[in-house]
Amino acid sequence: MSTPILEMKGITKEFPGVKALNNVSFRVAQGEIHCLVGENGAGKSTLMKVLSGVYPHGTYSGDILLGGAVQRYRGIRDSEHAGVAIIYQELALIPELTVYENIFLGNEIRNGPLVNWNETIKRAGEMLDKVRLKVNPAAKIKDLGVGKQQLVEIAKALSRDIKLLILDEPTAALNEDDSANLLDLLRGLRDQGVTCILISHKLKEVIEISDSVTVLRDGQTICTLDAHKGEVSESALIKHMVGREIDNIYPKREHKAPGEVVLEVRDWNAYDPGLGRTILRDVNLNVRRGEIVGVAGLMGSGRTELAMSIFGNPLGYQIKGELLVKGKPQSFRQPQDAIRAGVAYVTEDRKGNGLILIQDVKENITLANLHAIAHRGVIDSNAEIKIANEYKVSLNIKTPSVEQRVSNLSGGNQQKVCLGKWLFVKPDLLILDEPTRGIDVGAKFEIYTLMNKLVDQGMSIIMISSELPEVLGMSDRVYIVSSGRVTGELPIGEATPEKVMQLATN
Amino acid sequence: MFFQNLQKVLRQNIREYGMYIALFVIMLIFAITTNGTFVSARNLSNLLNQTGYVAVLAVGMTLVIVVRHIDLSVGFLAGFIGAVAAIAMKNVGMPAYVVIPLMLVLGTIAGLITALPVAQLGIPSFVASLAGWLIYRGLLQMVTESSGTIIIADNAFNAIGNAFIPDLPLGLLPNMHKLTLLIGVVAIVLFVMSQISQRQKQEVYGFEVLPKDIFALKLVFVSVLVGAITWVLASYSGLSWTAVIMLMVVGIYHFITTQTVLGRHIYAVGGNPDAAELSGISVKRITYVVFGSMGMLSALSGILYASWLKSASTTAGTLFELDAIAAAYVGGVSAAGGVGRVTGSIIGALVMSSLTSGMNLMGTGIAYQYIVRGVVLAVAVIFDVATRRASK
Structure with a gap:
């Protein structure tokens, strides 16, 4: 593995009554697409919330190193500032605002106290090109489909100077075309040097796109697999995720003659x-x-x-x-x-x-x-x-x-x-x-x-x-x-x- | 061990017990600052009578806020219905026992009318009830315009806000109100029995229950408190009719909200209207029910107020709606919907009227009274939100 851009060491996070993360270690190499998989409740979301400062420093134990430097986030703003961008399953766009307003929301391009709208619209157009989305920057978010909204979210993340792009089940709400499009875009971003963490339940796409995969189970790191060494396969992933082999995910049933x-x-x-x-x-x-x-x-x-x-x-x-x-x-x-x-x-x-x-x-x-x-x-x-x-x-x-x-x-x-x-x-x-x-x-x-x-x-x-x-x-x-x-x-x-x-x- | 348990239970249930503790502390402070006048039999009795008309509104308002609405029209609706009742008795000569049910029906209809644009067209209840606020204010002035304040002469009607329940004709305890004592004892016994049976049931299902010693402490604490209040009231004139009505309203609404299908549907609509609708609950119907009940309780509030003052005035009902809303929020209802108990709102109403009563006894200026009540409201809501967040 090349130099890690992100290293999380010995992360333990407890909630009253449960240990959501138990001594989790997680390394992401510079410029790779790293998938994070595991059953629901395995701790993926909690780990990402630790990484993004939703759970601030001090509420968990362990260390986060970004680009080799120890990070102590007090909140989401700190992690954003350090270059960590997360795109959640539930999109965080404002439906009544336009695409360009959303892209630069909270990061407005200013002339003193005023917003420089011309520059904003121009830069928004560049960002949309980057994610290969052809929409009018002045369109309202509510008029776009979910797939396009997702791309706007990514454009928004890219408008900042980011080191790490994290996507939480980005294709869960997308159809096959939009999913394929998104995965293609992620490959393109990787080639431009963006490091990406992808959380996904769709093993097919994990296999298709990942450079490496880390499997979590019950709040612990089970293993990290390297796709380039051929370690990533559906059966291997399922085995590590559930701790048992599932022969057939669709249980057999006799197709009987239907009734009335x-x-x-x-x-x-x-x-x-x-x-x-x-x-x-x-x-x-x-x-x-x-x-x-x-x-x-x-x-x-x-x-x-x-x-x-x-x-x-x-x-x-x-x-x-x-x-x-x-x-x-x-x-x-x-x-x-x-x-x-x-x-x-x-x-x-x-x-x-x-x-x-x-x-x-x-x-x-x-x-x-x-x-x-x-x-x-x-x-x-x-x-x-x-x-x-x-x-x-x-x-x-x-x-x-x-x-x-x-x-x-x-x-x-x-x-x-x-x-x-x-x-x-x-x-x-x-x-x-x-x-x-x-x-x-x-x-x-x-x-x-x-x-x-x-x-x-x-x-x-x-x-x-x-x-x-x-x-x-x-x-x-x-x-x-x-x-x-x-x-x-x-x-x-x-x-x-x-x-x-x-x-x-x- | 005991204190550790106590600490843990208090910390876990701080939101639920917080109001009771706050009420207790407020009463204690006033008892000290007024040299005991605040907790005297006469004052406590008056306090309950003064709380009555806001408390019944707060109960209705709790449900309105639970289903994510608001009703601003209730104050002047109460004032207007009080005036109509006075006119019906004075000018038409109707007896109280006809007027009262008639007014409750009238109030219910008024509530349903407010609900109409809200349920059918999705008009925000803030706007619909603001229109009602203006209309009832106008109607109140219209019916009292010629006469000014209408004096009510009907003794039966005035008894609701001023008289006490009759006593049992028994020889023992000559200076005590026996029926009040009996009610107090029955209430304590019922409370203890229901708590014990609930606890047994929860244990059978393996749910978490309070540690035994804390549970016992809770029973003793509530019993002593109810007993003490009963004793104080019984040594004066006993329970007033207003207090009885208030207790009945709370009792009935508490039962409906916690034990019935209707109550569950109301909280489901408040918690997530879309999910409720898809579960086969008619959100429209629940909206009508909640506003209809609010209208009925507004009428009851108007009756209590008019009866207490033995008259109907042109300004009756002014700002009742805000007192009721404040009481509900102090009592822990959430504007996000689906959260809030009617018992909490009653405690909220008692907190607010204790503040007024106590500060009046201390001779605090009215300007300071408003400020103090405002601060208490803000603190209560902040506390509520903070503990809610912590429990997540």
């Missing part, structure tokens, strides 16, 4: 008055009993809108078309109606509209079906705890007790709480929107196994996902959506990645 149609939409159209455009056109789709139907499509293809429009239309689209549940025409005016008819929807955005983060595990699990544990409107708290504990055990939710706030759980466990909540309404049809986004391999496997068990018991599942292998690995049948239309329907035997991708980009 549980839900069907015919000539389904939706118009979003907020956006002022039609978001779904002539969609025809059905789900049978005991079947997993995959819905594949890129970001912005209308997948989530389709689910929302079926699930009681909480966003107020204007809908035309027929919805049949078990053969009976239905019109759901609110999610409550859909739930009563046996439809459940697990959102893609568990923090945004899935969980009540400030409430505890049991309150979240019972929320959608409180009447089942209440007599005349009064909640039976014993029954509530009992139910919550049942789901804690059956879904293997890792929490000290069901009275733990869900904001304190890791992503995978939060997702299991979401699932528990919707299983408790005992639905006939479960719509899963990106059920494994941002969660670790172990939890993914558990969720896949659970899905198989549920359909074996006669439930039907619609799985919306932007991860193609997941759709192909789990579904009995696949619908492909693109620009608000269903562009294809394939039985699993005929669905090849190439075919699906071709229809998705149709």
